[in-house]
Structure formats: structure tokens, C-alpha cells
Amino acid sequence: MYNNKMLTNFYEDLSSSEIKRINKKTVLIFPFSSIEQHGSHLPVNTDKKILEGILNRFSNKNPSKKYIIMPHIYIGSASEHKAYDGTISLNSINFTKFHQISSKANCNSIEFIRFHRIPINFNIVH
Numbered sequence: 001m002y003n004n005k006m007l008t009n010f011y012e013d014l015s016s017s018e019i020k021r022i023n024k025k026t027v028l029i030f031p032f033s034s035i036e037q038h039g040s041h042l043p044v045n046t047d048k049k050i051l052e053g054i055l056n057r058f059s060n061k062n063p064s065k066k067y068i069i070m071p072h073i074y075i076g077s078a079s080e081h082k083a084y085d086g087t088i089s090l091n092s093i094n095f096t097k098f099h100q101i102s103s104k105a106n107c108n109s110i111e112f113i114r115f116h117r118i119p120i121n122f123n124i125v126h
Contacts, residue, residue, distance in 0.1 A: 009069050035088040037086050074088065
């Protein structure tokens with residue numbers, strides 16, 4: 001039986017008692033997006049806002065309790081934007097390492113040691 005009593009699929013909205021009861025077969029989704037310039041008329045968190053919309057729509061259309069959407073990580077690889085103010089970016093190699101370390105660290109933390117599934121990672125790529 002999966003996480004039948006959960007009211008949300010978003011980890012950050014769960015209580016500690018709900019987190020304790022998460023089924024070990026639950027798929028963990030780790031969303032990543034960049035903080036980067038999108039022209040002088042848009043905020044640097046445009047990718048974050050787009051991904052939040054995608055995840056909210058996904059969660060609403062797929063109310064399964066077989067997945068949890070983990071807290072958003074705002075580091076991307078946006079070297080093409082490095083000349084613009086506001087961009088937070090890692091080069092591709094360091095981004096890949098960060099991505100692997102972050103996902104593994106989250107799955108190996110005390111709360112997630114019992115999970116056996118590989119986390120799914122979403123990243124907006126333009």
C-alpha cells in the first residue's frame with residue numbers, strides 16, 4: 001500500500017509524521033532549474049516558475065501516491081548566460097557532479113535510506 005493518507009505529493013508540504021510513513025517503493029522526483037537572466041523584462045527565476053507550473057499540473061493530473069516531488073534545487077548549467085547579471089551557473093561537468101551528489105545525498109539521508117528507487121530528475125533545457 002502506498003501513501004494513501006497523504007494530502008499532497010510535495011515533500012515540503014508534508015508533516016514529519018507523514019514523511020516517516022512514506023512507502024519505500026515511492027519514486028522521488030528531484031526538480032532542478034536554472035536561475036538565469038531571461039532578458040531585462042523577466043525575473044531570473046523564470047525557469048523555476050515554469051517548472052513549478054509543470055509539476056503542479058502533473059500532480060493535479062496524476063494524483064497517484066506513488067511519487068513524491070522533492071524540494072526544488074535552483075542550480076543549473078547556463079554558461080551561455082554567464083555574462084548577464086543574476087545568473088547562478090555551474091559548468092556542465094560540475095553541474096553533472098552536483099546533480100549526482102545532491103540526488104545521492106538526499107536518498108542516503110536518514111529519512112531516505114530505505115528507498116530503493118532511483119530518483120527522477122527534471123531539468124528545463126532551452
